[in-house]
Amino acid sequence: MTISSDRDHNPLGGRTERSEGRLPLSGVRIVDLSQIGAGPYGTSLLGDLGADVVKVEPLQGDSFRYVDSAFDHGESAYFFGVNRSKRSIALDLKSREGLEVLERLVRDADVFVVAFRPDAVKRMGIDYDTLRKINDRLIYCSITAFGESGPRADQPGMDILAQALSGMMGVTGEVGGGPVKVGVPIADFVGSFFVGFGVCAALRLRDQTGVGDKISINLLDGQVAAFANYITAYDKTRVPFRPQGGGHPQLVPYQPFLGSDDKHFILAVLNDKFWNKLVPMLDEYDDFRDPAYTTNTQRIENRDELCGRLQTIFSKHPAEYWLRKLEEAGVPCGPIHRLEDALEDPQVLANQAVTELTHPEYGTYKVPNNPIRFENAATGPWGYAPRLGEHTDEILGEVGYHENEIQALRDNGILAS
Numbered sequence: 001m002t003i004s005s006d007r008d009h010n011p012l013g014g015r016t017e018r019s020e021g022r023l024p025l026s027g028v029r030i031v032d033l034s035q036i037g038a039g040p041y042g043t044s045l046l047g048d049l050g051a052d053v054v055k056v057e058p059l060q061g062d063s064f065r066y067v068d069s070a071f072d073h074g075e076s077a078y079f080f081g082v083n084r085s086k087r088s089i090a091l092d093l094k095s096r097e098g099l100e101v102l103e104r105l106v107r108d109a110d111v112f113v114v115a116f117r118p119d120a121v122k123r124m125g126i127d128y129d130t131l132r133k134i135n136d137r138l139i140y141c142s143i144t145a146f147g148e149s150g151p152r153a154d155q156p157g158m159d160i161l162a163q164a165l166s167g168m169m170g171v172t173g174e175v176g177g178g179p180v181k182v183g184v185p186i187a188d189f190v191g192s193f194f195v196g197f198g199v200c201a202a203l204r205l206r207d208q209t210g211v212g213d214k215i216s217i218n219l220l221d222g223q224v225a226a227f228a229n230y231i232t233a234y235d236k237t238r239v240p241f242r243p244q245g246g247g248h249p250q251l252v253p254y255q256p257f258l259g260s261d262d263k264h265f266i267l268a269v270l271n272d273k274f275w276n277k278l279v280p281m282l283d284e285y286d287d288f289r290d291p292a293y294t295t296n297t298q299r300i301e302n303r304d305e306l307c308g309r310l311q312t313i314f315s316k317h318p319a320e321y322w323l324r325k326l327e328e329a330g331v332p333c334g335p336i337h338r339l340e341d342a343l344e345d346p347q348v349l350a351n352q353a354v355t356e357l358t359h360p361e362y363g364t365y366k367v368p369n370n371p372i373r374f375e376n377a378a379t380g381p382w383g384y385a386p387r388l389g390e391h392t393d394e395i396l397g398e399v400g401y402h403e404n405e406i407q408a409l410r411d412n413g414i415l416a417s
Contacts, residue, residue: 023050023377028203030054031105032086033126034115035062037159037188038219039143040082042195043113047085048370049379054105054395055088059416061388071362074388082192083385084357084367089396090389090416093124097414102126104399106134111199115143119154128214138212139202141195147218159219162187166223171230173243180243190222252299253307256336259319267310267322268332272296281329285313359384389416 028051032043040055040062047053055062061074062083070077092098106112112131114121121127121142128140142148145157146165163169163181173180198215206212224231229250230241246266247255256264269275272295279288286309292302299306314322319335326333335341342348343366355369370380392415396406409415 023379024374025050025200025203028052028110029108030111030113030199031056031102031109032113034113034143036064036115037082037185038191038217039113039115039195040064040079040192041189042143042192042199043086044082044084044381045192045196045370045372046111046199048381049372050377051111053086054109054391055083055086055386056093056102056105057088057090057388059090059092059413061090065388071359071365075362077365080359080365080385081367084381085383086386087391087395088386088389089392091392092414093126095414097409097412099125101396101401101409101414103134104401105395106131106138108399109135109138110203111139111141113141113143113195113199117144117154117156118142118148132212136211137206139199139206140212140214141199141202142214142216143191143195144216144218146220148216157219159185159187162219162223166220167227168223171241171243171249174245175243175247177243186226187219187223190226191217191219194222247303247307250300251296252303253310255307257307257311257314257322259317259322260315261318261320263319264336265319265323266332266334266336267326268334269296269299270332274331275299277329278326278331281325281331282310282313285316355381357381357384392416 025046028046030043030046030051030053032039032053032055034040034043035057043051043053043055062079064082065074065076065079067078068076071080091101093102112126114126116124128142131138131140144153145162146152146155152165160181163172163186164179166187168186169179169181172182194217198217202213202215233239233250234241241249245255246264247253251268251270253267253269255267257267258264267278269278275293275296282288288306288309291298293299293306323333323335337345343354348354351369353369353371354366356364356366358364365384367381372379393403393406396409397403401409406415
């Protein structure tokens with residue numbers, strides 16, 4: 001499925017070619033000052049759902065335009081991957097005139113997203129208390145690394161530090177090995193999902209109260225929240241969690257195993273019901289009806305012995321053989337893909353989990369589809385990652401600037417196109 005970048009905007013951000021089935025966030029305008037990962041991807045997802053996202057960049061652009069040169073200098077694949085479904089304006093916010101332009105944008109906005117440290121936001125004069133005086137219906141979304149108060153509040157932060165401080169890296173990696181970062185920037189992207197969740201909830205609250213509110217999201221809290229099934233267990237037992245490689249500290253067997261062809265596969269015995277389906281399948285190879293394996297709690301206690309015996313059996317045949325046997329027995333299982341394999345998986349293709357966007361200069365490129373699907377509304381990515389300042393004139397015209405005023409701002413170095 002290829003999605004063209006061509007679109008028509010009305011002043012509220014609705015896209016006429018998708019308006020037959022009204023989009024969930026049609027009429028919502030978001031002024032987005034975020035950079036790098038969490039904020040940009042979160043606002044992209046909101047743009048997929050119909051919001052008009054105006055990305056306000058510094059004159060040199062979002063710093064992550066330059067993290068690689070896959071498309072061109074200043075046009076990184078990273079940036080393209082997390083900045084779809086939005087428009088760009090390049091603005092000098094260090095100048096009085098630039099701040100005046102931002103205030104004009106905020107006056108007509110529904111949501112303001114910023115991802116600067118708390119001290120920087122106050123210094124720039126774009127904190128919540130200041131902007132709510134301009135627009136009391138504004139929903140202000142602040143994204144930080146560690147929170148807005150506390151000993152780390154004003155320190156620079158990023159995905160890997162949130163993973164490290166939260167304990168995420170402390171439970172990731174091989175048994176007995178050192179800490180390992182999750183392969184994707186999971187703190188950034190969990191944060192982006194909370195941005196979408198929080199903004200939608202705040203819009204609903206505004207429907208009830210008539211006024212906006214402030215949402216505070218930080219990467220560290222997002223990672224701590226991901227320990228929902230660990231924190232209560234640790235509080236109850238005081239047994240610490242340590243890396244289990246591909247396994248799970250609370251479930252056994254629930255991990256990768258290796259076939260005779262040196263290919264890994266997953267066996268996922270989620271509960272005792274699935275264990276009772278697995279045992280008969282294994283009867284021709286070994287006796288696993290030992291009472292010491294009956295319950296998951298007992299299997300955890302005997303993890304090393306049980307999983308060692310299973311691996312000995314699985315070493316007798318290729319991974320594909322075991323996957324067929326496990327599927328026939330009704331036991332959860334699956335291959336372990338590299339990314340290139342996952343992109344060709346029949347289920348991934350059937351889900352249309354990946355889609356294409358068309359850039360006028362660089363052609364088509366693939367991005368993840370929006371995983372939130374509606375039965376009737378035509379949601380999903382609608383446009384390529386914008387070029388720096390591509391929509392400056394268009395956006396400023398929508399908030400009342402005349403051509404001569406826009407040109408004067410450009411001549412004075414306040415705008416870049």
